[in-house]
Amino acid sequence: MDERRATVLQAVVENFIESAQPVGSAAVLELTRLDVSPATVRNDLAALEAGGYLMQPHTSAGRVPTEAGYRYFVDGLGPGSLDNTEVRQVRAFFAHAQGQIEELLADTSRLLSDLTEYAAMVVAPRHDRDSIRSAQLVDLGGGRLLVVLVMSSGVVERTYVDVYNNRELADAAQGPTAGAASAILAEALVGRTRSQPPTVPETGDAATDALVAAALAALADDQSHPGELYVGGTAKITEQFEAVSSLRSVLSVLEEQLMVVTLLRSLVDRGLSVAIGSETGMKPLADCSVVVAPYEVDGRTVGSVGLLGPTRMDYSKALAAVHTVSRRLSASLGDGDVAHALGDGDVAQAPVGISPSVPQ
Structure with a gap:
């Protein structure tokens, strides 16, 4: 594409962006101040159409840009x-x-x-690329727990753990067991990414281990969030x-x-x-x-x-x-x-x- 046709294309794109109307040779001449005849501009428009940069919506109408025309225009933009x-x-x-x-x-x-x-x-x-800065297990009451993760990017993730239907877990969540489980989660998760499975040794306390397992299962289920x-x-x-x-x-x-x-x-x-x-x-x-x-x-x-x-x-x-x-x-x-x-x-x-x- 030579310099004059590039100028014609730019004029068509800019005018169409502003007006949403097909652009003809008269408008191009007015916009560009090119020292050529209307016939020359019409030939340039026809050549740009043949090259796939412009299209004519209907006979006797002006031209509008195609994807290729927009792409050429965008790639030539300055800051x-x-x-x-x-x-x-x-x-x-x-x-x-x-x-x-x-x-x-x-x-x-x-x-x-x-x-x-x-x-x-x-x-x-x-989240899959962020490391975990802090992790906490919070008792919301009523058989619901919340795992709160603070990521290295500053994002705060919240995952609900529903233990309402498990009486033993619901009872364990109310009291020091939840605090112990929270500490274990923090030790296992901090410094890792969400995609890295943690290694969590058993404590020997069945209630604490069950709460930790329930929290990790909830996090795994929530990991596919887009x-x-x-x-x-x-x-x-x-x-x-x-x-x-x-x-x-x-x-x-x-x-x-x-x-x-x-x-x-x-x-x-x-x-x-x-x-x-x-x-x-x-x-x-x-x-x-x-x-x-x-x-x-x-x-x-x-x-x-x-x-x-x-x-x-x-x-x-x-x-x-x-x-x-x-x-x-x-x-x-x-x-x-x-x-x-x-x-x-x-x-x-x-x-x-x-x-x-x-x-x-």
């Missing part, structure tokens, strides 16, 4: 940026963010959606799609937590910042694009943040927002000192296109 008001909004959010990590991630999804008007997704840290997903701005996605069928498909996907978590993790593992249409590998998202970036704790990728919108999304803005928020979130989870961890340039600028590598 995106947020405006000054948005930069201040992000700074203020992380400067005042408080509460548990679950609340922070939920609020972060809403922040990202507010910045872009797309549906935002935040995947909580991957990880928490926080979605913000679902209502805003309704404004982005004219076709009701497309909207229904998108909303159905957002309701499937495991499906979305798997998608975002797959894109991060593949080193992709943007997946367009069929690149997502999901038929219901054929008319959508996903922009994603990982976030880190202690230099290790633990989760991801992303945006879901139509293929005609504002990619420059979406990429800048996702990368800025992911960096700020990494700093916030890492040491709580966001202002020290990132300079002004990191907030305003963000890499775009395909990431060359993703830290593991």
Whole structure:
């Protein structure tokens, strides 16, 4: 593709993103100020269509971008940026963010959606790679126990142990036996990951050993949990799609937590910042694009943040927002000192296109 046709393609993509209407030669000339005739532009549009970058919805209409056209456009984008008001909004959010990590991630999804008007997704840290910092068995009363694990990423996992139907265990849970079982669990689990089976020697006390076994069984049953997903701005996605069928498909996907978590993790593992249409590998998202970036704790990728919108999304803005928020979130989870961890340039600028590598 020569420079002039690349300019024509860029004009078509940018105009279609803004107007959602097919773009003709007259609009291209007005946008690009190219010193060529309308006939030359029409020839360029025809050549771009033949090359698979544009398509014509119907005869005598202008052109609209194809997936290949969007991909060429996205790969050629320079660093995106947020405006000054948005930069201040992000700074203020992380400067005042408080509460548990679950609340922070939920609020972060809403922040990202507010910045872009797309549906935002935040995947909580991957528990299978985190080590356990502390473990405690808590008696809730009424024959219910709670195993509380604090992971190295800061995530708090809670697993219920129901001993209501076992009279001996229910009685043992009320008193010092629960405390003894809690101490044994802590010794066995701390320093390990959820995927590493602990070795727990028997104590000789039947009630204590039974409580420990019940807690470990509950943890094993709960280990297949796909990880928490926080979605913000679902209502805003309704404004982005004219076709009701497309909207229904998108909303159905957002309701499937495991499906979305798997998608975002797959894109991060593949080193992709943007997946367009069929690149997502999901038929219901054929008319959508996903922009994603990982976030880190202690230099290790633990989760991801992303945006879901139509293929005609504002990619420059979406990429800048996702990368800025992911960096700020990494700093916030890492040491709580966001202002020290990132300079002004990191907030305003963000890499775009395909990431060359993703830290593991």
